[in-house]
Amino acid sequence: MCGRFQLSVKGKHISERFNVEVFDEMYKPSFNCAPGQNLPVITNTEPGKLSFFKWGLVPFWAKDPKIGNKLINTRAETILENPSFKAAFTRRRCLVPANGFFEWKKGTKKIPFRVLLKNENLFAMAGLWETWKDQENNMLHTFSIITTQPNELMTPIHNRMPVILNREQETVWLKSTNSDELISLLTPFQSDEMEVYPISDLINSPFNNSQSVISNVKPDTLKPPF
DNA sequence: CCAGACGTTGTT
DNA sequence: GTCTGG
DNA sequence: CCAGACGTTGTT
DNA sequence: GTCTGG
Numbered sequence: 001m002c003g004r005f006q007l008s009v010k011g012k013h014i015s016e017r018f019n020v021e022v023f024d025e026m027y028k029p030s031f032n033c034a035p036g037q038n039l040p041v042i043t044n045t046e047p048g049k050l051s052f053f054k055w056g057l058v059p060f061w062a063k064d065p066k067i068g069n070k071l072i073n074t075r076a077e078t079i080l081e082n083p084s085f086k087a088a089f090t091r092r093r094c095l096v097p098a099n100g101f102f103e104w105k106k107g108t109k110k111i112p113f114r115v116l117l118k119n120e121n122l123f124a125m126a127g128l129w130e131t132w133k134d135q136e137n138n139m140l141h142t143f144s145i146i147t148t149q150p151n152e153l154m155t156p157i158h159n160r161m162p163v164i165l166n167r168e169q170e171t172v173w174l175k176s177t178n179s180d181e182l183i184s185l186l187t188p189f190q191s192d193e194m195e196v197y198p199i200s201d202l203i204n205s206p207f208n209n210s211q212s213v214i215s216n217v218k219p220d221t222l223k224p225p226f
Numbered sequence: 227c228c229a230g231a232c233g234t235t236g237t238t
Numbered sequence: 239g240t241c242t243g244g
Numbered sequence: 245c246c247a248g249a250c251g252t253t254g255t256t
Numbered sequence: 257g258t259c260t261g262g
C-alpha cells in the first residue's frame with residue numbers, strides 16, 4: 001500500500017516539474033507526509049496550481065467524515081465497482097507529487113523502507129479527490145492514493161504499491177475521459193527505474209520530520225532480497 | 227419497495 | 239449517489 | 245502507515 | 257482489540 005510518503009523538495013522544483021503555481025506560504029517540504037494531513041495535489045479541474053487536500057478520501061455522500069481515516073488508498077482492481085470511488089474516478093482525479101514513499105516489511109521485526117526513483121527525481125502517484133460538505137456547508141477537500149500489485153523490486157517488501165505515472169501518463173490521467181484508457185494507466189511502475197533501501201524507525205512517528213528519517217541504516221544492503 | 231452499506235491493509 | 243440484501 | 249487512546253460522574 | 261489522529 002502507501003501509507004506514508006516524502007515530498008521534501010523546494011516549491012520551485014514542483015513548480016518546474018509539474019508546471020504548476022506554488023504558493024510558498026502554503027507549501028512546506030516534508031520528509032514524513034502522513035494520512036490526515038493537508039498535502040499538495042494537482043487536480044484535473046485546476047491543473048495549473050497546487051491544491052492542498054486532506055489525505056483520506058471522504059465520499060461526497062458520507063454522513064461521517066471519519067470514513068476518510070480508512071480510505072487513504074484505493075485498489076485499482078476494483079475502482080470501477082466501488083460506490084466510494086466510482087464517481088471520483090470519472091470526474092475527480094489528481095496527481096500526488098512525491099520524491100519517495102515508505103513501506104514496512106512485516107517479519108519478526110517491522111522494518112521500514114524508502115522507495116524512490118533511481119534518478120531521485122520527483123514523480124506523480126495517481127490519486128482521486130472529493131469535496132464533502134458538513135451541515136453548515138463547510139467544504140472539506142480530500143484525496144486517496146491508488147494502489148496496485150507490486151513490481152519485482154517491491155515484491156520482497158510488500159504486496160501492494162502506489163500507482164506511479166510517467167510524464168505522458170500524468171497528462172492522460174488528468175485530461176482523458178475514456179475509462180478504458182484511464183484504467184490502463186493503473187499498473188506497476190518499471191522496476192529498473194526504481195530503488196529501495198532500509199531506514200530507521202524514526203519514520204514511524206509522523207511527528208518526526210527531518211532528513212534523518214530517510215537515512216540508510218544498512219548501506220551495504222541496497223538490493224533485494226536483503 | 228425500503229434499509230443499510232459503501233474501505234484498505236495485513237494478519238489469522 | 240448507488241448498489242445489495244431482504 | 246504508525247502512535248496513542250480507549251470512561252463516567254461531578255466538581256473546580 | 258479497535259478506533260482516532262497525524
